[in-house]
Amino acid sequence: MKRKTKEISTVGMLCAIAYVAVVAGRIPLILFLKYDPKDIVIAISGLIFGPFTSFVIAFIVSLIEMFTISENGVLGFIMNIISSCSFACTAAFIYKRKHRLSGAIIGILCGWGCMVCVMLLWNYLITPIYMGYPREEVVRLLLPAFLPFNFIKGGLNAAITMLLYKPVITALRYSGLVEQNKATEKARINIGVILVAFLIIITCILLILSLNGIF
Numbered sequence: 001m002k003r004k005t006k007e008i009s010t011v012g013m014l015c016a017i018a019y020v021a022v023v024a025g026r027i028p029l030i031l032f033l034k035y036d037p038k039d040i041v042i043a044i045s046g047l048i049f050g051p052f053t054s055f056v057i058a059f060i061v062s063l064i065e066m067f068t069i070s071e072n073g074v075l076g077f078i079m080n081i082i083s084s085c086s087f088a089c090t091a092a093f094i095y096k097r098k099h100r101l102s103g104a105i106i107g108i109l110c111g112w113g114c115m116v117c118v119m120l121l122w123n124y125l126i127t128p129i130y131m132g133y134p135r136e137e138v139v140r141l142l143l144p145a146f147l148p149f150n151f152i153k154g155g156l157n158a159a160i161t162m163l164l165y166k167p168v169i170t171a172l173r174y175s176g177l178v179e180q181n182k183a184t185e186k187a188r189i190n191i192g193v194i195l196v197a198f199l200i201i202i203t204c205i206l207l208i209l210s211l212n213g214i215f
Contacts, residue, residue, distance in 0.1 A: 010177045011053060014045045018061045023069060030211055031141075032131075033149045039084050039157045043111065044165050046092025047104060048178060054092050058084035075130035082122055083150075087115040087157060101190060108161055112154035119150045148211055152204045159200035162193050 018041040025037045038061055046054030062080035070076045094107030123146045128135040172178040 006177055014041055015057050015060050017041050019064055022065055030145050030149045035153050039087050040160050042084050043088040043091050043161045044168050046088045047095050050096055051089040051092035054088035055085055072130050083119055086118040087111040090114045108158045112158040115154045116150045155200045155204040159197040162197040
């Protein structure tokens with residue numbers, strides 16, 4: 001019972017952090033498309049507690065977002081859940097199956113790829129409805145706008161998740177909000193993971209500059 005209470009408290013705290021990330025971290029990238037870092041929190045939550053927790057946090061945060069700051073109503077709510085879950089739930093599911101560093105990295109990278117593919121499909125299906133654009137206009141935007149946006153968004157989320165997961169899980173264990181795991185207590189920060197994460201971040205930044213005619 002005590003363990004369950006701690007888990008619920010931790011998930012509630014992570015929901016609050018994810019929502020703050022939406023409100024405070026929105027950055028315009030391409031046209032009307034804005035990046036926010038909430039999926040990083042959702043992905044880390046899934047790596048800690050499992051894919052169902054990722055879904056729950058994505059649902060709660062997207063629901064609150066719909067009633068507070070979103071201008072896209074129910075369809076925007078659905079798109080937010082699909083985007084977050086395609087990244088975070090995929091990463092968490094693979095990591096749950098392969099509970100090692102390699103599993104976490106493979107899961108995060110697969111989540112990135114899954115999100116890009118899934119969102120291209122759903123942008124084609126849903127964007128004409130909630131944005132009021134003709135489908136032909138949306139099709140013309142898929143490759144020059146939606147594809148690079150989701151590639152950049154997923155890449156930044158993947159890289160920052162790689163960098164933050166270890167410090168976050170360590171802090172939660174020291175605070176007693178997450179149980180100690182003897183199998184992972186001796187794990188150290190992997191330099192290779194850090195280098196890959198920074199390489200992804202640099203690539204995304206250069207792509208942003210290029211798309212905006214700066215680089």
